[in-house]
Amino acid sequence: MPGTCREPVARLTALLAALCAACGEGPGAARTGTYERLVLRPAASRPESSPRIVLALEVGAGTGGWKVDALRSEREAMEFRGAEQDALRVTGRNPVVEIPIGPEVPPFNQVILHLSVAGPQTLDVEAFGPGGEIVRGAAQRLRRRGEPLAVVFELVGMRRMPRIDGIRITSPSKWADFSLVSVDLVQRPWAECVPAPDRPALVEVGREGRVGVGLASDSPLEARLRTARGRLVFSYSESTLFRPEDRATLKLTLSAAGGTAFERELPIGGDGPPHWSEAAVSLAGLGDGEVLVRFELLTESADPAFCLLGEPAVARPGTEDRTVVLVTSDTHRADHVGVAGSGVDIETPFLDELARRGVYFADCVSAANVTKPSHVSLMTGVHPLDTGVADNITGLGAEAPTLAEAFRAAGYVTLAAVSASNLRDRNSGLGQGFDRMTAPQDRPQRDSSATVADVVRWLDDFDGLPVFVWLHSFDAHKPYDPGQEYARLYYPSDKDPYDPSLPEVPWQARPDWDPDVRDLDWVVARYKGEVTYLDERLAQLYAVPRVRAGIFGLTADHGESLGAHGVFFDHRELYPDTIRVPLILAFPGAPAGTRVERPVHNIDLGRTLLDLAGLEDAPFPGENLLDAIDSTEPLGPRFAVSSGAYSCSVVLGEWFLVLHLRERRERPNHPGPFTERHAVQLFHLAGDPGCEHDLVHERPAEARRLRGVLVDWLLAANPTTWSDDSRADDEQLLADLAQLGYATDDRARSSREWFDPQCTCEWCTRFQ
Numbered sequence: 001m002p003g004t005c006r007e008p009v010a011r012l013t014a015l016l017a018a019l020c021a022a023c024g025e026g027p028g029a030a031r032t033g034t035y036e037r038l039v040l041r042p043a044a045s046r047p048e049s050s051p052r053i054v055l056a057l058e059v060g061a062g063t064g065g066w067k068v069d070a071l072r073s074e075r076e077a078m079e080f081r082g083a084e085q086d087a088l089r090v091t092g093r094n095p096v097v098e099i100p101i102g103p104e105v106p107p108f109n110q111v112i113l114h115l116s117v118a119g120p121q122t123l124d125v126e127a128f129g130p131g132g133e134i135v136r137g138a139a140q141r142l143r144r145r146g147e148p149l150a151v152v153f154e155l156v157g158m159r160r161m162p163r164i165d166g167i168r169i170t171s172p173s174k175w176a177d178f179s180l181v182s183v184d185l186v187q188r189p190w191a192e193c194v195p196a197p198d199r200p201a202l203v204e205v206g207r208e209g210r211v212g213v214g215l216a217s218d219s220p221l222e223a224r225l226r227t228a229r230g231r232l233v234f235s236y237s238e239s240t241l242f243r244p245e246d247r248a249t250l251k252l253t254l255s256a257a258g259g260t261a262f263e264r265e266l267p268i269g270g271d272g273p274p275h276w277s278e279a280a281v282s283l284a285g286l287g288d289g290e291v292l293v294r295f296e297l298l299t300e301s302a303d304p305a306f307c308l309l310g311e312p313a314v315a316r317p318g319t320e321d322r323t324v325v326l327v328t329s330d331t332h333r334a335d336h337v338g339v340a341g342s343g344v345d346i347e348t349p350f351l352d353e354l355a356r357r358g359v360y361f362a363d364c365v366s367a368a369n370v371t372k373p374s375h376v377s378l379m380t381g382v383h384p385l386d387t388g389v390a391d392n393i394t395g396l397g398a399e400a401p402t403l404a405e406a407f408r409a410a411g412y413v414t415l416a417a418v419s420a421s422n423l424r425d426r427n428s429g430l431g432q433g434f435d436r437m438t439a440p441q442d443r444p445q446r447d448s449s450a451t452v453a454d455v456v457r458w459l460d461d462f463d464g465l466p467v468f469v470w471l472h473s474f475d476a477h478k479p480y481d482p483g484q485e486y487a488r489l490y491y492p493s494d495k496d497p498y499d500p501s502l503p504e505v506p507w508q509a510r511p512d513w514d515p516d517v518r519d520l521d522w523v524v525a526r527y528k529g530e531v532t533y534l535d536e537r538l539a540q541l542y543a544v545p546r547v548r549a550g551i552f553g554l555t556a557d558h559g560e561s562l563g564a565h566g567v568f569f570d571h572r573e574l575y576p577d578t579i580r581v582p583l584i585l586a587f588p589g590a591p592a593g594t595r596v597e598r599p600v601h602n603i604d605l606g607r608t609l610l611d612l613a614g615l616e617d618a619p620f621p622g623e624n625l626l627d628a629i630d631s632t633e634p635l636g637p638r639f640a641v642s643s644g645a646y647s648c649s650v651v652l653g654e655w656f657l658v659l660h661l662r663e664r665r666e667r668p669n670h671p672g673p674f675t676e677r678h679a680v681q682l683f684h685l686a687g688d689p690g691c692e693h694d695l696v697h698e699r700p701a702e703a704r705r706l707r708g709v710l711v712d713w714l715l716a717a718n719p720t721t722w723s724d725d726s727r728a729d730d731e732q733l734l735a736d737l738a739q740l741g742y743a744t745d746d747r748a749r750s751s752r753e754w755f756d757p758q759c760t761c762e763w764c765t766r767f768q
Helices: 007-019 156-160 349-357 371-380 403-409 448-462 484-490 520-542 602-612 625-629 700-715 731-739 762-766
Strands: 034-037 052-059 066-069 088-092 096-100 110-117 121-128 134-136 140-142 149-154 166-170 176-187 201-205 208-216 221-225 231-238 249-256 259-267 277-282 291-298 306-316 323-329 359-361 413-417 436-438 467-473 551-555 568-570 583-586 594-596 638-641 647-652 655-660 680-684
Touching: 110 121, 121 149, 121 176, 134 156, 140 149, 166 176, 201 306, 208 231, 208 291, 221 306, 231 249, 249 277, 259 277, 291 306, 323 371, 323 520, 323 602, 349 520, 349 551, 349 583, 359 625, 371 403, 371 602, 403 413, 403 467, 403 602, 413 448, 436 448, 448 467, 448 520, 467 520, 484 520, 520 568, 551 602, 583 602, 583 625, 594 625, 602 625, 647 700, 655 700, 680 700
Parallel strands: 323 467, 323 551, 359 594, 413 436, 413 467
Antiparallel strands: 034 306, 052 066, 052 176, 088 176, 096 166, 110 149, 110 176, 121 134, 121 140, 121 166, 201 208, 208 306, 208 436, 221 291, 231 277, 231 306, 249 259, 249 291, 359 583, 551 583, 638 647, 647 655, 655 680
16 A cells, blocks of 8 residues: 655655646646557457477387487377387486487477486487578476476577587586487477567667567558557667578658548668667658558568567657656665765765755664565565565566556556566566566676666666666675775775785685685775765766656665674675664655654665655555655564575564574575574674674563564565576576575475474573
């Protein structure tokens, strides 16, 4: 439910609404632009089509060879066939099974392997041609030992290959052991390989994703406009199905009541790599009546051609640029902001200025200590306990209502630029509701300068239109690499952090990306340098006039431990180091320079941004953070969960309690303290803000009270169906996470399984 606007917030939002009136009166009044997205429909119905099996290859009994079987139905293709004795047993390190494909085999774009595996391992399938061309499917991790499996590999890129000589089944696993029974080669209708008109999707072309649909040369698309005002805007690109020989042209036709009024043809494809191109057509001169918009793909090829049509909308710019920006600074500790006044030697002049222009929240916590669960909560306003996303592998399901969708429904253009690959839409589901999204494509992370540049470039495309931006930076995340200039800001110039005369760093504290370092102050200095570097990049974004005049919120998904509690340069455990985060809001009419000491939770930031934008009626959970400015009401408990749901915590008043839900043992790649299942830790924040002195034995009554609050919260979970674990076997995602330093085996179970109230272990018995 939307948050309630109390009197202080009502005054602020009323002032903002006056400054950003949707429809002004008089010659000098501001007018808000509108962005009306087109609803595209096929110009004519197409016959239903279904996949067909073009070839079924089965292992010959007792021969180890292959034989061609009859064509099979789609249903039979997904059934496990053959007996174990007829299977081809494949074992060894990096094995390759190569199956020749003759010229008589019809085209196919999908391979289904029927097999069983002896243990967890990874398999991949690729098609190869005579000139060394290769089309590779996405590698898949197989775990269900001994069970018959039908594993599907999509090879959409095969439409570009002139000839197929065969397919290879490979395994990058250290040791592979599987039994292959049969292989089906499937020809799916090509039209099913691009988004359908009634199901637009975020499609990546190059490093940029845009919401679009597929346009086929045998199926024009149409839309109707009620009135011919503004300009028609859209993007277009060749798709993964587009072939150079298609030589296609995108034709746009606008028909008004009096007949065809406008035609335009745009070439598709070119010599360079695929990319999105933009087009804009004025609707002036078409009259005031209804306008028919028609998109056609013209081609010289006898086969259907396909392109992508993105973001078709009618833009009617206003005289103001309504802008809402949400920045999430990954792994940013609350005390590493100058305005915090925490005694940390850190330079953040831009963030300090932002706080002077707006509101700074001095005591803010996040919902989790890891990237994806925390961002999912920020974008849904729902805690990880209920979203079901409590690790970096599980993604957000399409049915979840998001902050971007709320702004999009209100007519905003929605833009997302992220700096880590695990937040790409295909890896996280966080792209839903965004018209555009950009992310690193060929590496796990990127510098925030590139992310900021994408946003600044995009804003030029939407002058006079309301825009919501989510910008995610990854600079402060390990490995800290701000460059010598920024690292030396916080490290003496006359010291050598690799001086061999210094004692070796214990392995538990040694960063795996810098194993030769002898002075850990150097690592901390590099972390600080990353924060200062980011501060300068964000200043460049804020220099854009529409951004500076709009609503700007900054927070972090979690903090970072720099050695406390035996955790070095990571954010594994739930302590203030890892869940306390910065939170700053600046907006027109803000009470400049306000410092809010009342504790808050950044899960409420989405609700606050909507309220500030005048969208108080938009359905989205949470409370307005600005209520904390004048509130004297005591704050209720603030809860957090750790990655993999190993532990959970509660902050209530001056007390902080951690309940360890699962046993965790120290590992070389993730050093940290051993914890027992259901162990409890209690800290008094007023006298021990770093939570160094555990009072669980000294203050048993207080521990029992807070533990009861936390357990009641766990048992009252209201799980949604929003979690999506389909990425659990995505080898590229797992590889990227490993390169970013995340454990890929920290998987969370259902929140209903997090705590057993009937447990009789020593810790639970103590608190009965």
